Amino acid sequence: MAKGLDIGTMNIICSEREEEDVVFTQQRNAFMELESSDLTKTMLDSAKVLYIEKDARIYVLGEDAFKFATIFGKGTRRPMRYGIISPKEKDAIPMIKLIVERVLGEPAHRNEVLCISSPADTIDLDMNALYHKKMMESLARRMAYETHVIDEGLGVIYSELSDYNFTGLGISMGAGLTNVTLAYLATPVMSFSIGRGGDWIDEQVSITTGLPKDHVCATKEKGFKLGLEVEYGSADGALSIYYDALMTYIIKNLNRKLAEITPPKVEFPVALAGGSARPDGFLKMFERKLREAKLQIDISSIKLAKEPLYSVARGCLIAARTHEGEEKGEGETEESAG
Amino acid sequence: MDNTSSSGILQRGAFIYYVGSVIFAAGIALLAVGTAFVMIFRIHHGSEPEKIILCLIFTGVGTTLILTGINLMMRQTQYGYYIIGASAFISVLALLIFTSNYPHNWHYPLISYILALYVIGFLMLLGNAFANVILWMIEGKTEAVVGREGEIKLYTDEEIERDIEEATRKSIELSASELKFKEPSAGEVRFGKAFRESRGDTTRVKDDMGEERSLRKTLKPGEKVKSGVAEVDKISVLLGEAMKKRAIEKGRFGKIKEEIEESFKKLIYLVRLKR
16 A cells, blocks of 8 residues: 655645555645624534644634635635645644545555655745655654655656656746746656746736635636636636746746756656646637747647546556565565575 | 076076077088098098098088087086087097197097097087986976976866866765654644545556556566476476487497397307308
8 A cells, every 4th residue: 555645735635545546535725713702613513624723712624614715705714725745834733734634544554655745846836845855754654654755746747747758847837936847757857936937827816806715726726727708707817817926937937947048959858737727718728828938948738637627646556566665575585585 | 508407407598599500510511521531532441631621621510510509409407518619629639639749749649639538528428418318208207297296177167166066966865864753743644534545536546557567578678487396397398308309219229239239149150150
């Protein structure tokens, strides 16, 4: 058994193999604070809402936090910002710990292999992902998992580019960050992240339209189609504009980073994934912009992950199972040698 | 003349260098003329003394001037110019004594003195030039070493920034590798009823995860293909059977061969008996 875990700014997704299937267990990486009272607790228990009570306060966790935020007209609190644990959120660490423990579950056996995704260092924000990475690694180890960490972009490559010998460009457009990895034969050549993602789009649209951020996010996630024909006053027009702006920003930065390296002289396929890559028309728009940009590398094809939201978690599972297989192989070799 | 002498060596001035060049050229010309005279006059021991004097003066002065010119074109030590002057003077003096004494007083031991005098001057010029070349080489090497070590590479601000970032990143990584987190004290936490019921929303996807094998192959392309013990055993049995068969066949053929040989021997024996 092995597991993959994608710790994203918006979602925490665990992936594991069950017979012929891959099961993805997901929880929103958000919480909301409520006043504690017996009535509230009874109501939450009867509605099977995920919550904890601490210091006479109730914290609703995960997806339910979003639902309650809409009902109460309040915003959710997010333990992570820009792909790492939010330094501005005082309850971030205990909350993320609770969510991770819940999503991940107990290991099937001691030292079950787990592969966690981690953001690469950003090129446009003054932040380092190392502390976050170490903390997540430590959290999983404490739960008796044997933990490995890979870049989010590499997770996309593992999941989507096996037909190309794991050579290509993996782009994961998450909520907090956009992670990019260029790999050659499964080995990262370049990895970086950009401090803009779905959250940035939500913020910009919210500022422009006056709609609450969570509402914009919900619109974006439910049947939004990227296009140029939109209704007056709807969030769709603003979303399209800011998606366009984000794509331009990503491609510009990608080209800038590519100029700093000497990539192998091969054609690279591109795989797009992440929760923010789900809207209809995303692939078409990104492909057009990428072809227009004249990148410093040759692009062979551009594809969107079959399950953009689960792509990184799936890549982590592939990496974890590969590690597990290697360990088993080594064990067998040692046994046979003995 | 430049007098910068960091290691006791004087820099020769441009003027002396040009004078040296002219003297060197004049020496070559005189030597060439002297050699030409030797060939034109067909000098031998019985040649006319005037012709011999003329040839020797040209070649002797020419040789001295060549060496003097070479010395002057080089950097000189503090006493270098005195040595050049004295050496050239000695050589020319030897030639003058020769001209004034040849052929009437041309006998030993005067010949030896004159020859010795010329040779001393000649060797002093040669030695001075050689010593200066060596000094120049040592000095040049030192300069080359200093130049290499003291070479200043210019870095752009971006490169410096990247280097600093890289160093900082390495330092942080090193510190982080030794980092140990303590369990955060959560205080008194009570979990809601739903907390232990399910882990979260689940999505089940049919997936054979074929990428796992591809990834292993890509990461370790040279990995050995393991075949089971049963396979090895099977191959061993087959090989054993094949070897057994061969041995039996070999045994059969060996018997036939022995029978044929026996028959031949009998035949030969019978033929001999008949004879």
